[in-house]
Amino acid sequence: MKKVLSLVLAIFMVSVLLVGCGKSDTAKTADSKNADAGTKKRIAIIVKGTENVFYQSVKAGADVAAKETGVEYYFTGSSAGETDINGQVSLVENAISQKVSGIIIAASDAKALVPITEKAIAAGIPVVVIDSGLQTDKYTSFLTTDNVAAASAAGESLAKMLNGKGKVAIVNFVAGAQGAIEREKGFKDAMAKYPDIQVLQTQYYNNDKQKALSLTQDILTANPDLDAIFACNEPGTVGVGRALKEKNNKKVIEIGFDSSDDIIPLIKEGYLKGTIVQMPYNMGYLGVKAMVDKLNGKEVVKNQDTGFTLVTTENMESPESQKALYPLGKK
Known part of the structure; x- marks a missing residue:
């Protein structure tokens, strides 16, 4: 009888241990899931x-x-x-x-x-x-x-439109912004190849479309012989384009940077001759x-170039330009 009781007791103790281990594993699994949920990136x-x-x-x-x-x-x-x-x-x-x-x-x-x-x-x-x-x-x-390369491409395109000679203004967004510095450099690097192109001192509009518009008006008044303007981002491109549109001025060539719902009509209407579209x-x-x-x-990879497309009045209907102009699809 004692042997039987001992055997039953042993079986009972093993069962308790197995159940306990099962609960422990389940708890660990739950804790692990909770930890994963709490540390989701x-x-x-x-x-x-x-x-x-x-x-x-x-x-x-x-x-x-x-x-x-x-x-x-x-x-x-x-x-x-x-x-x-x-x-x-x-x-x-x-x-x-x-x-x-x-x-x-x-x-x-x-x-x-x-x-x-x-x-x-x-x-x-x-x-x-x-x-x-x-x-x-x-x-x-x-x-x-690659802002330097993109702005240089804009400059080369403009130089061809000007036949290598003329007076050009640069309007930039924020002094000190790395993109602003690089775009100005790239554009000036391209202009430096053409000794008959005069580049005026850069002026800033602090990312304000209305300020870019009034700044353009002042530049046009002070330089009646101006041939072109390079605007370094979206607010500037829009502001310059609107200033030219107000005067119905398609003689002065604008080359811009960026794209938006405000920029696309300016290209279609011919007040903006070309713009660098980023990705x-x-x-x-x-x-x-x-x-x-x-x-x-x-x-x-430490540095990655995300690409750009130069969209002009001539190529804006091409598949590449359309994809660049409407990255979210046409509405």
Whole structure:
């Protein structure tokens, strides 16, 4: 009898242990799932402004890449616009406080955003830079249009339209922005090849379309023999084009940079003879991909050219130009 009781007791103890182990494994699995859910990668995408078509195209690319890679992200920019450098610094500070997995940024200023960006990197948050550069090499990857090459292409196109001679004005967006610096350089490099082209001193419109318009009016008044104007981004391209349209002036050639719903009609009407169209969708898509690769320990290319298309009044109906002009599709 004692042997039987001992055997029953032993079987009971083994059963208890097995049940206990089963509960432990189940609990571990649940805890693991909860931990995975709590540590899902979350990226902050901080741009110069969330409403314009350019950055909406960045977001469209990011949406696709986020779905493909299974990451979450939030998309933000200063409500005061591209010139609100302090506002963008605060957005990066907030991202650091939230302990995001990574930051993708289109910097409003090449120098002013460096300290806060390096603070994020020092905190273990990798940073991918898109669109506008930063004067640091501590970022994971920089994805942008080759601004120097693109602006040089615009300059070469203009030089042909001018037959290699004339007086040209440059209107630029924000002094100190890396993109502004590079576009001016590329354009001037092209102009330097043509000794009979005179380039006037650059003037700035601080990313304001109305200021670009009034600035153009002043330039035209001061230079009645002006032959052409190069505008370095969307607000400037629109402002210059509207100033020419107000005077029904198709004699002065405008070459611009960027595309939008305001720019396309100016090309069709002939007030804007050509514009460099960037590929913002690629910036968003490839930016998220680069960040996820970094977070997964994969090697990431340090600098990536996202491409551009020179759209002119002559080629704007081509498939390549149409795709560049309408990255989100025609409405």
